[in-house]
Amino acid sequence: MTLDAIVFYILAAVCLLAAVGVVVSRNPVHAAVFVVITFFNVAAIFVMLGAEFLAAVQVIVYAGAMLVLVLFTIMLVDPDNLPELHAGRPVQRVVGVLLGLILLLEVGLAIINRTFTAPTGNATPELIGLVGGPAQAMGYILYNQYALPFEIVSLVLLVGVIGAIVLALPERLGEQFGLRRGTISLGHPRGTEVALPTGPDGEAPITEADRKETAALEGTRELILVRDPDKYTTVGERR
């Protein structure tokens, strides 16, 4: 067994154990730490495969930026809602593991039975060394053949950042800028046939008849208030 193989087996073992740790850990923070271990091992495997540039990107983007983002999200989510002691229903677990094993069998057979593809390119390690290293070679590929996809990916990243900001914006923030949220209730006691009386600003004012009606319905069914803005989905903005 060569030194290469020994290093590979150690890396692969740690990588897979950490991946199993991600799946079985109950606390998401522990899962995030296991994910970091897996990402670092994958980066080391990229180095073994001669992709040093990709290993650096892996460490910077995955282990650096993305995990900070994940940890921030874990901390921002209400801690009372975090622990998940019930990891899926038993049926879900059995089906998941079974499907995984079947897929592993299929892929394993495919890998064993495949024929080796003959080297078609000329990017041998010697030539890459002549160009100036893997980073230079990658830059040549990215800015020549993949120039247009490169620009499109930058656009996708920009749109993703804007979308993330819009999605993560607190909903109350809109109200500060004068945006009012219109809420609808499908379960209003009066049903949908009755036309709501509209006030001066287009909203339905709560009248004395409404109060009587809701008081009469109290106890017979769950009382749902139309005006409660936190209970219902936002359907649109109104001026």
Added chain:
Amino acid sequence: MGTLTTNHFLFLSAALFIIGMMGVLTRRNILIIFMCVELMTNAVNVTLVAFARETNTLYGEGFAVFIIAIAAAEAAVGLAIILALSRRVASVDADEFNALRD
């Protein structure tokens, strides 16, 4: 055993992908499901780089770079969605998100 071939890396990547898939299928915490999806994209990257080395080309590595960039955008949007959902439903349990059904 013995010398290292592309198949070694392919088997590692298959195992990594399937562990991630099992996590997505069995877990209910959406944060952990998200991390398992990241594991799966990583496994695909290993496959691409392994084939790139076998065929002596750099295209696989180029694809892996694009995948990492898209995964970064996906992480930003996905985590923002998780944040917005957890604000509205006050939970990160995937089974709780059934607003269309009720």
